[in-house]
Amino acid sequence: MPRLSDATRGRVLFGGDYNPEQWPEKTWHEDVRLMKDAGVNSVTLGVFSWAKLEPEPGAREFGWLDRLMDLMHENGIGVVLATPTSSPPPWMGRLHPETLPRDAEGRVEWWGGRQHFSHSSATYRHYAAAITEALAARYAGHPALTMWHINNEYCTFDYGDEAAAAFRRWLREKYGTLDALNTAWGTAFWSQGYDSWDGILPPRHAHYMKNPTQVLDFRRFTSDMLLECYTAERDIVARHTPHIPVTTNFMPLWIGQDAWRWAEEEDVVSVDIYPDPRAPLGAQNGALVQDMTRSQARGPWMLMEQAAGPVNWRGVNHPKPRGLNRLWSLQAVARGADAVCYFQWRQSRQGAEKFHSGMVSHAGEQGRTYQEIKQLGTELARIGGEVSDRHSVSDVAILHDWNAWWAGVQEGRLSTQVDHPAVLGAWHRALWEANVTTDFAHPEHALSGYKMVVVPQLYLLTDAVIENLLAYVRGGGTLVSGFLTGVADEDDRVRPGGMDARLRELFGIRTLHEWWPLDAGETVECDGFRGTLWSEEIEAADEVTETVPYKGGELDGLPAVLRRGRAWYVSTLPEPEALRALLSGIAADAGARPVLAGLPAGVEAVRRGELLFLLNHGREPVTVAVPDTHEDLLTGETVTDRITLGRYGAAVLKP
Ligand code: GAL
Numbered sequence: 001m002p003r004l005s006d007a008t009r010g011r012v013l014f015g016g017d018y019n020p021e022q023w024p025e026k027t028w029h030e031d032v033r034l035m036k037d038a039g040v041n042s043v044t045l046g047v048f049s050w051a052k053l054e055p056e057p058g059a060r061e062f063g064w065l066d067r068l069m070d071l072m073h074e075n076g077i078g079v080v081l082a083t084p085t086s087s088p089p090p091w092m093g094r095l096h097p098e099t100l101p102r103d104a105e106g107r108v109e110w111w112g113g114r115q116h117f118s119h120s121s122a123t124y125r126h127y128a129a130a131i132t133e134a135l136a137a138r139y140a141g142h143p144a145l146t147m148w149h150i151n152n153e154y155c156t157f158d159y160g161d162e163a164a165a166a167f168r169r170w171l172r173e174k175y176g177t178l179d180a181l182n183t184a185w186g187t188a189f190w191s192q193g194y195d196s197w198d199g200i201l202p203p204r205h206a207h208y209m210k211n212p213t214q215v216l217d218f219r220r221f222t223s224d225m226l227l228e229c230y231t232a233e234r235d236i237v238a239r240h241t242p243h244i245p246v247t248t249n250f251m252p253l254w255i256g257q258d259a260w261r262w263a264e265e266e267d268v269v270s271v272d273i274y275p276d277p278r279a280p281l282g283a284q285n286g287a288l289v290q291d292m293t294r295s296q297a298r299g300p301w302m303l304m305e306q307a308a309g310p311v312n313w314r315g316v317n318h319p320k321p322r323g324l325n326r327l328w329s330l331q332a333v334a335r336g337a338d339a340v341c342y343f344q345w346r347q348s349r350q351g352a353e354k355f356h357s358g359m360v361s362h363a364g365e366q367g368r369t370y371q372e373i374k375q376l377g378t379e380l381a382r383i384g385g386e387v388s389d390r391h392s393v394s395d396v397a398i399l400h401d402w403n404a405w406w407a408g409v410q411e412g413r414l415s416t417q418v419d420h421p422a423v424l425g426a427w428h429r430a431l432w433e434a435n436v437t438t439d440f441a442h443p444e445h446a447l448s449g450y451k452m453v454v455v456p457q458l459y460l461l462t463d464a465v466i467e468n469l470l471a472y473v474r475g476g477g478t479l480v481s482g483f484l485t486g487v488a489d490e491d492d493r494v495r496p497g498g499m500d501a502r503l504r505e506l507f508g509i510r511t512l513h514e515w516w517p518l519d520a521g522e523t524v525e526c527d528g529f530r531g532t533l534w535s536e537e538i539e540a541a542d543e544v545t546e547t548v549p550y551k552g553g554e555l556d557g558l559p560a561v562l563r564r565g566r567a568w569y570v571s572t573l574p575e576p577e578a579l580r581a582l583l584s585g586i587a588a589d590a591g592a593r594p595v596l597a598g599l600p601a602g603v604e605a606v607r608r609g610e611l612l613f614l615l616n617h618g619r620e621p622v623t624v625a626v627p628d629t630h631e632d633l634l635t636g637e638t639v640t641d642r643i644t645l646g647r648y649g650a651a652v653l654k655p
Pocket of ligand 1: 152153272274305307311312343353356
């Protein structure tokens with residue numbers, strides 16, 4: 001199986017989406033000059049080129065792409081070649097309206113934007129396969145080709161008729177009989193029993209709350225359908241070029257795709273990361289996605305897209321202050337990225353993204369954005385040979401599963417304030433601020449290699465997962481779980497007692513009497529800290545080792561936190577400082593230490609192999625004590641005892 005290292009060949013890939021079809025050919029030569037000056041060694045071509053490649057059904061216009069592939073090769077720039085299937089040409093919707101998706105309200109998603117394709121449409125799939133086949137056949141032997149990029153950010157839903165038929169097929173495969181489906185979906189409720197497969201629909205607009213298991217299965221189905229689109233194209237390119245790695249870019253922590261399953265189908269796991277430069281937790285947000293992607297890749301991964309400056313899809317879009325682009329790029333490398341790429345190379349002058357930054361901004365070569373890109377390119381070239389293909393190892397795993405997320409966001413839940421990614425983010429933040437590096441893991445993965453495993457929230461758990469958690473603790477592991485974990489089985493059926501009995505026993509919970517969600521901004525006093533978002537009326541079992549009680553109010557004296565042996569349960573979301581103290585204390589007892597102790601606030605330390613990355617996320621210079629003597633690979637200087645990092649400064653230290 002080809003790997004990312006087949007494309008990087010000992011370097012860090014540096015470059016981005018290149019959309020030269022938006023520019024006259026003379027600009028291409030200017031682009032190449034600037035790319036070479038900036039150390040760009042990789043471009044992604046063709047992401048949105050379908051109408052240009054196939055201007056009418058069956059036509060093929062490859063001349064312009066031939067010239068570009070040659071131009072890149074002549075200049076030593078590798079090409080990540082995309083299949084253009086995320087944005088079909090207008091003729092497709094006009095001639096084949098069934099290729100257009102419909103939303104839950106039945107509205108058509110017309111052409112004129114992008115991603116207007118139905119994952120279930122046989123016609124769409126036919127045309128997508130044909131253009132992929134033609135591209136693969138034509139460029140299989142081209143020396144510029146380093147990687148395949150299938151589609152772009154698969155993220156569409158379809159509630160239309162063809163999708164409905166595909167949903168029924170998927171359900172038949174899963175359940176076999178209508179009886180089994182009726183049981184799994186709990187259709188005895190509200191008179192929903194199905195007497196015919198034909199009666200089953202996607203969860204379209206309805207008068208009142210929809211069947212939650214139908215919605216859950218529709219999410220599973222959607223992820224699977226998109227994955228089928230991906231693997232169909234992947235198989236075509238892999239047949240032509242078995243030695244060339246294949247990827248498709250994930251959106252960061254996106255709800256629609258079970259990225260664990262998807263990652264298994266990719267040679268290279270890649271992701272797009274766009275933290276808000278103004279967000280106080282932007283760096284942590286990036287770190288979370290980086291940790292997640294590294295874990296999905298089980299090794300080096302590709303930062304496929306980031307922004308060199310502002311994006312243009314937030315309400316207010318801020319540029320990156322001087323130095324931030326470099327810092328966040330090095331943060332990705334620290335956390336395992338072997339490719340630092342952008343959307344996009346040259347900022348567009350037309351189209352919906354003309355105010356979205358590029359590596360070359362409207363200000364051009366003299367602009368600060370390009371000048372900083374150039375500096376970064378030089379630095380990445382300097383450190384590339386040292387970092388690439390090295391692994392980072394973590395002692396702590398955070399468990400995450402899309403099924404649990406999907407089931408947990410249903411209508412009819414007790415609190416809409418509980419936001420799965422926010423809870424995940426809060427737990428990751430606590431460990432990030434304590435400088436404890438974390439992996440993410442699927443809850444069915446082998447966990448025994450971790451000193452501590454945390455479960456911010458897994459509302460839905462299969463029996464296999466429960467057994468996995470029990471075995472982990474039995475084997476000597478330390479487990480910390482947040483609230484709303486183990487509530488439902490895989491059909492989203494509430495487990496007897498409101499939480500699986502085996503888990504209650506594990507944590508020392510005799511009875512979970514009631515859930516007490518908190519209003520927005522409301523807090524609950526606990527002994528030594530305040531809880532937010534949620535609280536629970538729990539009666540502890542006799543075997544419980546330790547509890548931290550709620551103080552005052554309705555839950556006075558009842559346990560907010562319980563521990564039984566090495567298994568902890570936290571029934572509220574402690575405020576950030578308290579969660580940090582709690583988790584770092586448990587981590588220390590479990591033998592999971594921070595990368596570097598005593599770091600100044602805002603400084604992150606990450607190990608990648610034997611290299612130590614130091615990243616100052618603050619705007620003030622800081623001095624960091626460093627053990628032993630190192631060489632800073634960014635400057636070539638020797639560092640003994642301490643190093644000062646400027647505003648947004650970074651160092652890559654080699655012993
Ligand atoms: C990504 C997408 C790119 C571009 C970018 C803008 O979602 O893949 O094509 O639109 O966002 O931030």
